[in-house]
Amino acid sequence: MSGAGPRIALLGFSIECNRFAPTAARADFRVWLEGEAILADARSRAPGALGEMPGFVRAMDKAGAWQPRPVLLTMAEPNGPVEHPLFAEMMAIWRQGLEALRGQVDGIYCVLHGAGLTTELDDPEGALQALVREVLGQGVPLVCSYDLHANVSDGMVRDCDAFVGYRTNPHLDMRERGAESAGLLRRLMAGERFHRAFRRLPIVAPTVSQLTSEGPYAEVINLGQAQANALGPKKIANVSVMGGFAYGDTPFNGFAIIVTGPDKPACEALADELAKAAWERRARFVAKLTSLRESVERALTSEVPLCFADVADNPGGGGRGNTMYILEAFHKAGVQDAIFGIIHDPALAAEAHALGGGAKFTARFNRDAAKGFSKPFTAEARVEALSDGKVTGRRGIFANTAIELGPTAALRIGGIVVVVVSRRTQCADPAFLEHLGLDIGAAKVVVVKSRGHFRGGFDEFFSAQRIVEVDVPGLTSPVLDRFEWKKLPRPVLPLDPETRWTPR
Numbered sequence: 478m479s480g481a482g483p484r485i486a487l488l489g490f491s492i493e494c495n496r497f498a499p500t501a502a503r504a505d506f507r508v509w510l511e512g513e514a515i516l517a518d519a520r521s522r523a524p525g526a527l528g529e530m531p532g533f534v535r536a537m538d539k540a541g542a543w544q545p546r547p548v549l550l551t552m553a554e555p556n557g558p559v560e561h562p563l564f565a566e567m568m569a570i571w572r573q574g575l576e577a578l579r580g581q582v583d584g585i586y587c588v589l590h591g592a593g594l595t596t597e598l599d600d601p602e603g604a605l606q607a608l609v610r611e612v613l614g615q616g617v618p619l620v621c622s623y624d625l626h627a628n629v630s631d632g633m634v635r636d637c638d639a640f641v642g643y644r645t646n647p648h649l650d651m652r653e654r655g656a657e658s659a660g661l662l663r664r665l666m667a668g669e670r671f672h673r674a675f676r677r678l679p680i681v682a683p684t685v686s687q688l689t690s691e692g693p694y695a696e697v698i699n700l701g702q703a704q705a706n707a708l709g710p711k712k713i714a715n716v717s718v719m720g721g722f723a724y725g726d727t728p729f730n731g732f733a734i735i736v737t738g739p740d741k742p743a744c745e746a747l748a749d750e751l752a753k754a755a756w757e758r759r760a761r762f763v764a765k766l767t768s769l770r771e772s773v774e775r776a777l778t779s780e781v782p783l784c785f786a787d788v789a790d791n792p793g794g795g796g797r798g799n800t801m802y803i804l805e806a807f808h809k810a811g812v813q814d815a816i817f818g819i820i821h822d823p824a825l826a827a828e829a830h831a832l833g834g835g836a837k838f839t840a841r842f843n844r845d846a847a848k849g850f851s852k853p854f855t856a857e858a859r860v861e862a863l864s865d866g867k868v869t870g871r872r873g874i875f876a877n878t879a880i881e882l883g884p885t886a887a888l889r890i891g892g893i894v895v896v897v898v899s900r901r902t903q904c905a906d907p908a909f910l911e912h913l914g915l916d917i918g919a920a921k922v923v924v925v926k927s928r929g930h931f932r933g934g935f936d937e938f939f940s941a942q943r944i945v946e947v948d949v950p951g952l953t954s955p956v957l958d959r960f961e962w963k964k965l966p967r968p969v970l971p972l973d974p975e976t977r978w979t980p981r
């Protein structure tokens with residue numbers, strides 16, 4: 478190491494890919510940072526990147542001198558598989574950047590999601606990690622962090638020195654995991670060596686069964702943390718319990734446990750204990766949804782305000798953010814005092830902007846996007862509010878993150894105010910609605926297109942008891958037997974009740 482501290486390569490690739498959704502192109506990558514831009518973003522007040530890189534950079538800055546060697550960081554809202562030529566373009570940039578650093582770095586930090594796909598690859602993260610090893614060799618410590626929805630391949634575990642997964646869902650610990658990665662990389666650079674124990678179970682847990690405030694997933698995560706604390710950092714450096722992302726539909730889908738640490742027998746034993754604990758809870762990894770008919774009834778008659786989640790059209794899982802099932806049913810039933818957030822419809826938002834505030838017109842949803850689950854819907858509307866869609870998240874997964882919703886409009890349709898945006902985004906932050914002057918606390922009914930991250934943003938208004946997960950069709954429906962799986966390992970729970978697994 479030179480006198481100015483360790484030289485650390487920084488790179489990353491983050492997208493969650495739904496095999497059943499349309500492909501992701503360059504315009505879908507809202508974060509594309511090369512070189513110094515990664516650092517400028519990470520050190521800014523409201524970074525565009527999610528929290529891992531800012532958390533890592535700030536922890537490194539705080540711990541003393543270091544020499545960042547930033548390469549390329551790309552991030553996109555969940556979508557379909559990435560168009561392969563685009564991924565190849567990224568790989569070329571990473572390769573060139575890493576080759577320029579050969580023999581000149583002391584450590585590497587790589588921000589990954591873990592549930593990426595390309596139109597040709599099931600495991601782009603594994604490909605990127607293999608590239609890092611190929612160019613920089615086995616001797617330079619590599620720490621990788623992942624979303625807990627990662628579908629963990631053997632290559633992902635092999636080609637790193639420390640595997641760090643989120644522990645919260647909704648994801649509220651991205652900065653902490655970035656900072657933790659910095660600490661682990663410092664230990665590795667100081668000469669420690671870590672083993673990684675890996676177990677994968679034949680359980681593809683529906684997304685709605687993977688909350689970490691309570692329930693089976695929380696119990697396994699908490700057990701892992703308790704045991705890691707009891708054993709101490711000299712034995713266990715990190716415990717990652719990965720719920721996975723069913724809609725990736727890869728041969729390596731499955732509930733995964735990765736225990737990283739200096740003490741191999743302790744890591745292996747803890748991985749076994751956690752795998753057994755997860756398997757014992759297998760019957761509880763199921764979705765419990767409310768039918769649309771019952772949801773309408775509750776929206777009309779509830780004495781207390783309720784939040785209805787369209788978990789099947791979650792842009793945060795590749796949903797298009799524009800299905801009409803709930804809006805149409807609530808409108809037809811005459812639901813009052815409702816806010817509906819948020820619908821992705823650039824043509825409608827543009828029309829509302831052209832007409833101006835107060836205008837009355839016939840809103841035609843999905844005029845350009847009628848495809849699959851996204852059906853047209855028409856209703857008489859009034860333009861209540863308009864914005865440029867530039868929002869800084871205030872709570873939950875997008876807190877302190879700069880988000881661009883694009884031209885945005887609030888449209889009144891009967892008793893419902895619908896927020897229409899031009900960039901497909903999960904409704905996870907109250908600011909997406911509030912910046913238009915909407916009062917969430919005064920609404921009797923709030924509908925969000927989100928699977929679970931809204932819980933971290935809207936918890937100020939709705940306790941878990943006041944949340945209704947609605948069962949409608951969609952690309953992210955937690956009812957897994959509605960999909961035509963091609964690559965999932967079978968048998969697997971909950972699809973195949975006869976699935977067996979025995980501890981080692």
Ligand SMILES: [Zn+2]
Pocket residue numbers: 624625626648
């Ligand atoms: Zn996730």
